[in-house]
Amino acid sequence: MANKVRIGVIGVGGMGTFHARYLKAGEVKRCELTAVCDIDPDRLKDWTDIPTFTDSRELIRSGLVDAVLIATPHYDHTTIGIDAFQNGLHVLTEKPISVHKADCEKLIAAYKASGKVFSVMYQMRTEPLCKKVKQLLNSGELGQIVRINWIVTDWFRTQAYYDSGGWRATWKGEGGGVLLNQCPHNLDLLQWWFGMPSKIRAFCGFGKWHDIEVEDAVTAYLEYPNGATGVFVTTTGEAPGTNRLEVAGDRGKLVVEGGKITFIRNEEPMLEFLRTCPRGFGKPAVWNIEIPYGREESGHKVVTQNFVDAILDGAERITPGEEGINSVELVNCMLYSTWTDSTVALPLDGAAYEAKLRELCATSRFEKKEVKAKQDDIASSFKSV
Numbered sequence: 001m002a003n004k005v006r007i008g009v010i011g012v013g014g015m016g017t018f019h020a021r022y023l024k025a026g027e028v029k030r031c032e033l034t035a036v037c038d039i040d041p042d043r044l045k046d047w048t049d050i051p052t053f054t055d056s057r058e059l060i061r062s063g064l065v066d067a068v069l070i071a072t073p074h075y076d077h078t079t080i081g082i083d084a085f086q087n088g089l090h091v092l093t094e095k096p097i098s099v100h101k102a103d104c105e106k107l108i109a110a111y112k113a114s115g116k117v118f119s120v121m122y123q124m125r126t127e128p129l130c131k132k133v134k135q136l137l138n139s140g141e142l143g144q145i146v147r148i149n150w151i152v153t154d155w156f157r158t159q160a161y162y163d164s165g166g167w168r169a170t171w172k173g174e175g176g177g178v179l180l181n182q183c184p185h186n187l188d189l190l191q192w193w194f195g196m197p198s199k200i201r202a203f204c205g206f207g208k209w210h211d212i213e214v215e216d217a218v219t220a221y222l223e224y225p226n227g228a229t230g231v232f233v234t235t236t237g238e239a240p241g242t243n244r245l246e247v248a249g250d251r252g253k254l255v256v257e258g259g260k261i262t263f264i265r266n267e268e269p270m271l272e273f274l275r276t277c278p279r280g281f282g283k284p285a286v287w288n289i290e291i292p293y294g295r296e297e298s299g300h301k302v303v304t305q306n307f308v309d310a311i312l313d314g315a316e317r318i319t320p321g322e323e324g325i326n327s328v329e330l331v332n333c334m335l336y337s338t339w340t341d342s343t344v345a346l347p348l349d350g351a352a353y354e355a356k357l358r359e360l361c362a363t364s365r366f367e368k369k370e371v372k373a374k375q376d377d378i379a380s381s382f383k384s385v
Contacts, residue, residue: 005090005308008035008065010056010080012043013165015094016071019300020047023069027301031308035064056080060087067117067311069304070094073167074175078103085114092119092307095184097324099175100357101332101350104325111321118321119307122188125319126302129385130189132261132293133245133254137193142249143269148194148222148230154241155182155234162212166368169212171360173368177214178236179204179331187327189385190232196326197222197230201343202334209237213366220334243385252286256385261291 009020016038023033037053038044044052053059056076060068060083067090070080078098081091091111097120098104111118124130136142155178167173174180179187205217216237222230235241245256250272252265266273266284273284302318309315329346332353337344339356 002066003030003312005031005311006034006064006066007031007069008037008059008062008067009033009069009071010037010059011070011072011076011094012036012038012047013071016069017043017046019069019071019304022301023304024050028304028308030312031304035059035062057083060084060089066090067092067307073173074099074180075103075173078107081107081118082110085110085116085118088114088116090117090307090311091321092121092304093321093324094121095188095324096120096180096328096331097321098328099180100354101325101329101348102354104328105350108322108325117307117310117317119303119310119317120319120321120324121300121303122185122319122324122327123298123300123303124185124189124385125192126298127385128294128296128298129256129259129261132291133256133385134193136254136261136263136291137247141251141263142247142254143251144226144271145194145224145228145247145249147228147246147248148190148224149244149246150186150190150231151233151242151244152183152186153233153235153238154243155236156239156241157182157210157216157236159210162210163369168368169210169214169216170366170368171213171357171364174214175357176331176335177206177212177216178234179215179218179334182236183218183234184327184331186232186234186385187330188324190230191326191330192323194224194228194230196329196346198225199223199343199345200330200333200337202337204335204338205235209235213364215335215338218334220337245385261293263287263289263291265289 009016020036035051036047037056037059039054068084070077070093077093084091098107162169169177200222202220204215206215208217210216217235220232247254250269255262265287268284306318310317329348333344333348336353
């Protein structure tokens with residue numbers, strides 16, 4: 001059996017170049033970068049010491065790789081991923097796995113038929129803070145969850161950012177805006193921590209703060225099967241912005257902000273207290289607890305290493321690719337709710353959403369003025385909860 005995974009990176013723009021560089025530097029064990037691909041030949045000029053391709057189909061069939069890391073614009077994640085699975089390759093894709101639910105289902109079907117490994121780059125699951133929140137929720141320490149509020153408005157982006165690529169922030173090129181580009185990480189964590197809601201009512205602003213046709217401001221209301229409610233607020237048009245998660249449970253309130261986890265713990269369960277307390281204005285006494293968490297290695301390279309370990313050793317995947325459908329469904333529901341001015345029940349009708357998206361693509365009159373701006377360091381955009 002092979003003791004090394006040969007990886008090809010497909011798409012060497014900002015994100016793909018970041019991945020390719022650490023792979024080439026040997027920062028992930030038991031694998032090597034053996035090929036790169038991009039439809040723009042200019043982007044291949046820095047990769048003269050390994051085979052390069054301008055067509056992903058040729059790389060996939062080259063015999064030079066055992067796995068591909070896909071870092072192309074979103075729509076191509078589906079078609080390239082399916083092609084790779086059908087040709088016997090393992091797949092690690094950047095987020096999101098697809099633009100819409102119907103495409104997710106096609107990609108997942110190809111994965112299941114292939115017998116190969118499928119992972120998605122949701123590296124925030126590896127962050128010690130996020131893992132600690134998951135542990136606290138799974139332990140039942142908060143009791144029954146009654147309310148979730150996440151304000152994540154620190155995804156600020158300038159007009160120059162949107163002008164830096166012709167595919168960005170268009171229905172045809174990207175399939176969405178802040179929800180599909182920046183917030184897949186947050187929405188993945190939301191469903192990883194709390195499960196999927198049963199209903200969503202959302203209000204999206206399309207080009208509210210930028211000259212774009214997709215959403216750059218969102219406020220969404222969520223209802224969960226156990227009766228809990230949630231509010232999710234995001235935008236790329238607010239500075240300095242806020243990143244604050246509040247989770248209210250029967251046993252107290254969890255607040256995550258500024259890299260700290262604070263648990264304001266009720267000495268008595270609040271649902272029991274409100275039924276039994278004889279005083280009209282009584283409240284449970286509380287403990288204020290700051291929850292510590294570790295500082296172990298986290299980030300993109302951890303996900304890629306886990307992908308390699310899953311291929312070679314059968315290691316449990318941190319970010320199973322098939323779970324990527326959940327964050328995409330949340331995105332789709334929020335957009336569809338706005339388009340139809342209605343509450344959307346989950347599971348979403350994927351075919352109906354796809355039809356509406358195709359209509360928007362076909363009728364779009366938005367003219368994108370692409371600006372060939374100098375590419376910023378993509379690593380400067382990475383952040384934790």
